Structures are given as structure tokens and as C-alpha cells.
Amino acid sequence: MSDVVAVAEHRRGELRAVSLELITAGRDLADHTGGRLHVAVVGGDVDAYADSLSCEGVDVVHTIDEGEEFNHDIYVQTLTQLATDLDPQVLLVPHTVNGMDYAPALATALDRPLVTDAVALEYADHLTATRELYGGKVEGTIEVGADRALVTVRPAEWPAATGTGDASIESFEATIDESAVGSTVTGFDEVAGGDVDISEADLLVSVGRGIDEEENLPLVEELAEVTGATISASRPIVDNGWLPKNRQVGQSGKTVAPDVYIAIGISGAVQHVAGMKGADTIIAINTDPDAPIFDVADYGIVGDLFEVVPELTAHFE
């Protein structure tokens, strides 16, 4: 079989955007392997998710009605059984906190090689995956010798699948060995500011060390407020404790893919760019015309943020 299976992800009742990105990556692969594209969704409101996952290019959506939220053991058991049945050539899992949790165990259970954090995939007569190395400074190409593989796919690298297709929706009955389920989700405790998920925002106003002092942050907050944007930041702002960790964009923060990303006083270090280069439109404001952020920006304003940002705020008010 030369099929491809993409595993969807959901959290607290919402299908996550990465699920649709995996469909794009999976469809492209399946076109090259000559197989069908299956999508699997485990737990939660599987029927509603199945409708949203029936995008153009999807052949079958497999719903596995086990549990409400993510559970490592349930995912490993159910997906092992589904993948054993379907025997796909490539199994795609999101490179997210959840995906990183169960992908290694799934690869072990299925006795497949695992490639993590792929940013590009190709298939000629074998699978080739690209991943970033040394903090995004170089790209490595992984030639997968085995004819079966599991790959975790970095969010925001592929466009989200769109359109409604005519996928068949099939319920997969897995057998759960309860004695091997070692944990139960009993509830959620929000961390401070945990309600904000910058990876889901359409418009991000992102602030960097150019802001100089914590007392200057309201300048950027005002722009965010009048534009309806969410605030994110580069790492120094988070390291200084001026904004919480969940606002950090980049290699050791979150990967984001908004429609518009406004980088204010951010130099554009590779570790930062790794997390935001998937934005549709990047606007950079920086005093330094040679700042690397301008290499990835669609629009650049060479200027002092203390002059430019208030003008932008006034414009949108």
C-alpha cells in the first residue's frame, strides 16, 4: 500500500489549524506515492471534526471515538491499530506538544523510523524529509531508506487545506487495553495568560528589545488594541519577564502563521525567524536598515518605533 495517513489534532473542543496543514502535506505526498490520503481523528466530538476534515483531496476520514482529550496511551493504542490495518507508507503527526509526546511511542509500536520536525517532504522512489539544524542556521535532508515511516510535521510550514471534498467517513473500532492506560485527564488549570494562543492569532503585533524598557510596552499594546491584534514577543522580552512565555515567537517559543505579523524593534535572528516566517505578510519596523528582519519582511519601515508606532495607532484609531 502506498497510502498516507495524517493524524488530526484538537484541543478543548477545537480542531487545531495544524490538522488542515497536515492534509495539504499529506495530499501532496499521496499524489507522489500514488496512494490515498486518510485522516485520523481520535476522541472529542469526532463527527463534527470529521466534517471539518473532509477537505478537498481527503479520501477517507477515520473517526476513533475514544476519550475527550488527548491521552498518550489511548492515542498510541488506537493509532497503532489503525496504522496496522491501513499499513500506510507514510504516517504524518503534528510536531506539537501532543504529537511529540506520542509519535516516538507510535513509531516504536509500529517498528518504523521516525523523522521529527519536518519542514519539507518529497517523494520520488523514497521519502526525503527536510529539517532545520543548528537552530535553523542550516537545513538537513533526511533520506528515509525504509519503505514505511512516521514523520512529525512542523506547524505553519504548509498552507491549510481548504474546500469541501467527498471523503468517506468511517468509524474505526479500536480495542483499548485499559490496564495499559496509565493516565486520565481530570481537568485543566490555566496558567497565567494561558488563554492566549498566539499560534492561532490572525494578526500579531510582536515586540522586541528595541522597545528598550518595560514601561514602554503600552505603546505597542495600544497599537494591538486599535487593530484587534494579539501581542507576541521576541525572547529577550520574555527573558526579562515583561511578557509571559506563551507570547514568545521562535525556536524555543511558538511557531506562528498569522495573516499579518508586525515585528517592532526585532532584529530578525534566525531563532526568531524560525517561528514567524510562515506569516502571510510580514511588516518590520526597525531603525537599522541592515537588520535581517528586512530579509523576510514584505514591507519594511526603517524608522524609530517611538515615532512610527504612535502614528500607526493614530491611523487605526
Ligand SMILES: Cc1cc2nc3c(=O)[nH]c(=O)nc-3n(C[C@H](O)[C@H](O)[C@H](O)COP(=O)(O)OP(=O)(O)OC[C@H]3O[C@@H](n4cnc5c(N)ncnc54)[C@H](O)[C@@H]3O)c2cc1C
Ligand atoms: C538556542 C536558542 C534559542 C533561541 N530561541 C529564541 C526564540 O524562540 N525567539 C527569539 O525571539 N529569540 C530566540 N533566541 C534569541 C535570538 O538569538 C535573539 O537573541 C533574539 O531573537 C533577539 O531579540 P530581538 O530581535 O528582540 O533583540 P535584538 O537582536 O537586540 O534586536 C533589537 C532590534 O531593535 C532595533 N531597534 C532598537 N531601537 C529601536 C527603535 N527605537 N526603533 C526601532 N527599532 C529599534 C535594533 O536595530 C535591533 O534590530 C534564541 C537563541 C538561542 C541561542
